[in-house]
Amino acid sequence: xxxxxxxxxxxxxxxxxxxxxxxxxxxxxxxxxxxxxxxxxxxxxxxxxxxxxxxxxxxxxxxxxxxxxxxxxxxxxxxxxxxxxxxxxxxxxxxxxxxxxxxxxxxxxxxxxxxxxxxxxxxxxxxxxxxxxxxxxxxxxxxxxxxxxxxxxxxxxxxxxxxxxxxxxxxxxxxxxxxxxxxxxxxxxxxxxxxxxxxxxxxxxxxxxxxxxxxxxxxxxxxxxxxxxxxxxxxxxxxxxxxxxxxxxxxxxxxxxxxxxxxxxxxxxxxxxxxxxxxxxxxxxxxxxxxxxxxxxxxxxxxxxxxxxxxxxxxxxxxxx
Amino acid sequence: xxxxxxxxxxxxxxxxxxxxxxxxxxxxxxxxxxxxxxxxxxxxxxxxxxxxxxxxxxxxxxxxxxxxxxxxxxxxxxxxxxxxxxxxxxxxxxxxxxxxxxxxxxxxxxxxxxxxxxxxxxxxxxxxxxxxxxxxxxxxxxxxxxxxxxxxxxxxxxxxxxxxxxxxxxxxxxxxxxxxxxxxxxxxxxxxxxxxxxxxxxxxxxxxxxxxxxxxxxxxxxxxxxxxxxxxxxxxxxxxxxxxxxxxxx
Numbered sequence: 001x002x003x004x005x006x007x008x009x010x011x012x013x014x015x016x017x018x019x020x021x022x023x024x025x026x027x028x029x030x031x032x033x034x035x036x037x038x039x040x041x042x043x044x045x046x047x048x049x050x051x052x053x054x055x056x057x058x059x060x061x062x063x064x065x066x067x068x069x070x071x072x073x074x075x076x077x078x079x080x081x082x083x084x085x086x087x088x089x090x091x092x093x094x095x096x097x098x099x100x101x102x103x104x105x106x107x108x109x110x111x112x113x114x115x116x117x118x119x120x121x122x123x124x125x126x127x128x129x130x131x132x133x134x135x136x137x138x139x140x141x142x143x144x145x146x147x148x149x150x151x152x153x154x155x156x157x158x159x160x161x162x163x164x165x166x167x168x169x170x171x172x173x174x175x176x177x178x179x180x181x182x183x184x185x186x187x188x189x190x191x192x193x194x195x196x197x198x199x200x201x202x203x204x205x206x207x208x209x210x211x212x213x214x215x216x217x218x219x220x221x222x223x224x225x226x227x228x229x230x231x232x233x234x235x236x237x238x239x240x241x242x243x244x245x246x247x248x249x250x251x252x253x254x255x256x257x258x259x260x261x262x263x264x265x266x267x268x269x270x271x272x273x274x275x276x277x278x279x280x281x282x283x284x285x286x287x288x289x290x291x292x293x294x295x296x297x298x299x300x301x302x303x304x305x306x307x308x309x310x311x312x313x314x315x316x317x318x319x320x321x
Numbered sequence: 322x323x324x325x326x327x328x329x330x331x332x333x334x335x336x337x338x339x340x341x342x343x344x345x346x347x348x349x350x351x352x353x354x355x356x357x358x359x360x361x362x363x364x365x366x367x368x369x370x371x372x373x374x375x376x377x378x379x380x381x382x383x384x385x386x387x388x389x390x391x392x393x394x395x396x397x398x399x400x401x402x403x404x405x406x407x408x409x410x411x412x413x414x415x416x417x418x419x420x421x422x423x424x425x426x427x428x429x430x431x432x433x434x435x436x437x438x439x440x441x442x443x444x445x446x447x448x449x450x451x452x453x454x455x456x457x458x459x460x461x462x463x464x465x466x467x468x469x470x471x472x473x474x475x476x477x478x479x480x481x482x483x484x485x486x487x488x489x490x491x492x493x494x495x496x497x498x499x500x501x502x503x504x505x506x507x508x509x510x511x512x513x514x515x516x517x518x519x520x521x522x523x524x525x526x527x528x529x530x531x532x533x534x535x536x537x538x539x540x541x542x543x544x545x546x547x548x549x550x551x552x553x554x555x556x557x558x559x560x561x562x563x564x565x566x567x568x569x570x571x
Contacts, residue, residue, distance in 0.1 A: 168438050176417075176441045177434045180425045183414040190374060190412075192400035192429045192485060201435075 014156055018149045026148040028264040032256050033152075033159045034216050035236065039244075039252035040166060041209035042237035047246035048170060049202050050182030052109045054234050055116025058096065059089040059207035061229030063214025065123060068136045068224050078142055082158070082215040089211025090204050092119070097203035101196045104185070113231060120229040135225035139218040155216055162209055163253070169205065170249055178202050239277065243284050245291025254292055326388075327352045327489060327521050328373075333382035335372055335545075342368040344545035346382070350489075355515040355522045357536035359529075361565070365545040366525040367409060370491045374406050375399045386489070400429075405482040409493040409525075411474035413481065415467030419458055422466050422477055424449045426484025448484075456480040457506065471498040476507065483514070490514075492524035496531060504528065508535050533557070541565070 018026045042056045063085035070076040070084055096115040103111055123130045130136065145151045169175050177198055180188045185195050218224045227233065236259070237252065244255025259277070267273050288295045330348040334341070342365045350356065358366050371377040373384055375396040384392045386402060394402075405426075414422045427445045428434055436444075453459045456476050461469060466477060475498060482490055495511065496504040508531055514520045526532045532539065532553070539556040541549040549555075549562035556562050 168440070171440045171442070172438055173428045173433045173436045173441045173444060175437075176421065176425060176428070179417060179421075180414055183416050184412060186376075186396075187408075187412045187414065187481070188425075189396040190376075190400055190406055191426045191481065192397050192405075193434060194395075194397045198434070 032260045036253040036256035037159045038213040039237040039240040041206045043252045044206035048178040053112040054109045055112035057233035058116040058119035059210040060214040063089045063211025064224045067215035068139045068218040085211045085215030086208040090208040093204045093207030097200045101199040124226040137223045141219035245293030248293040251293040329385040331383045334380045341545045353519045356538040358540045360542035364542040403488040405485045405487040406491040407478040407482040411478045420462045426481045430485045472503045489521040
């Protein structure tokens with residue numbers, strides 16, 4: 001555990017953060033956490049299972065609507081709403097995933113995209129239940145979470161817990177089975193794994209965490225709209241993961257920090273945000289294909305090998321968080 | 322245990338387009354046998370293995386394992402029964418370490434792959450290290466498997482197959498790409514697994530010295546059909562087999 005001491009520092013930094021920045025940036029920080037959780041859950045499918053989901057926003061949106069509807073229409077306590085968001089997203093993923101895991105590669109991407117759009121249109125059209133394209137307003141958090149700072153701490157706690165859970169999953173035998181499927185699905189079958197079943201379980205678990213992220217969004221924004229399920233929403237975790245790096249566990253979170261912060265910053269003085277992010281993606285893909293985390297790791301590797309050149313160190317391969 | 326029928330194949334057929342890759346093949350193995358299937362390229366050896374392990378669906382015919390009809394079972398179920406295989410072209414997890422490759426097979430066998438919360442590095446340590454030792458991969462424990470030498474990849478291939486603690490193993494050219502020394506070591510290991518652990522082993526091989534040195538029964542396959550069967554001496558004496566296959570080699 002000793003090598004992860006810096007994560008403790010990051011967490012302490014995150015706790016102190018709202019005390020030193022203005023309210024606008026606290027809002028941005030909440031968004032970073034929520035989108036980061038969304039992106040890390042996306043990477044359970046992309047990075048660990050090796051399939052590109054282009055419909056992950058469906059589960060984010062379902063999670064947002066589950067909490068939104070339960071809060072607005074039934075005044076259910078927020079923690080229960082969040083659990084309901086995870087369950088709703090999980091059920092939805094079980095149905096979509098049943099079909100999606102039959103395919104891989106581009107076909108998997110296209111089918112997830114299609115299911116994502118299906119979800120979008122259902123929410124868009126179902127006025128009586130979801131509010132249709134008007135969205136859902138008046139999603140009010142409980143009193144003790146009213147201020148931006150309070151909601152920030154609440155989100156920080158939940159996102160941290162979710163990340164720890166996903167980190168454990170990524171290192172568990174299940175997590176390694178996903179890597180095995182990514183690396184060589186055929187071989188994994190001959191070892192005795194029902195590959196489709198495992199892919200489906202992973203798809204559902206990833207969707208549940210996306211649903212949790214969605215659930216956190218409504219009470220923060222006070223409103224939600226069907227756009228949360230739309231395909232460009234599905235593209236955001238892809239961007240974040242590419243920027244941050246898909247091979248490290250925290251890559252997508254780092255991507256969220258960069259993406260969300262830049263968006264808040266850039267939209268302050270120009271409306272050409274999509275052009276800026278487009279340019280960044282192009283530069284990352286061309287010059288640092290492993291993402292920011294990949295770059296940092298490569299540098300750290302050089303640093304380490306320089307300092308340990310004398311010792312007969314074994315090339316211990318560990319995945320960084 | 323020895324002497325009981327473990328595998329029985331009845332009138333197995335498989336075509337790809339117009340090509341008959343497996344033609345009315347009947348085959349039987351008894352427990353703890355060490356046998357080989359030989360035949361020129363394209364004789365249908367790999368297809369035969371693919372049919373037995375559920376990778377291809379058979380056109381007609383049946384496969385029985387310990388009296389149980391396993392025809393067209395999916396690969397993961399066949400593996401769970403205790404039948405594993407090693408592939409001709411090494412079929413490993415190139416981005417995982419040697420250790421992780423083997424551990425994956427062992428964790429699967431131990432039914433631990435639905436464990437979500439125990440770090441994998443704490444599990445199956447003893448078994449994994451033991452298998453690394455047996456297969457001679459100990460020096461490469463933490464190497465990324467994709468960077469292993471060709472011979473070591475084949476050894477790892479075998480180690481993964483053994484990680485499932487099988488009762489029956491199909492080895493598709495287990496020594497392909499190995500040096501003479503490596504070949505001898507690998508075949509000695511195969512022999513040991515057969516003698517000491519009672520594994521039933523069926524392998525294919527191009528190297529005739531390996532085939533005649535280790536297999537106790539030979540089956541010659543040609544264009545999907547069995548044309549000769551028997552002890553190495555009997556097959557060596559078989560004129561048809563000589564003409565089709567052995568003649569090419571010497």
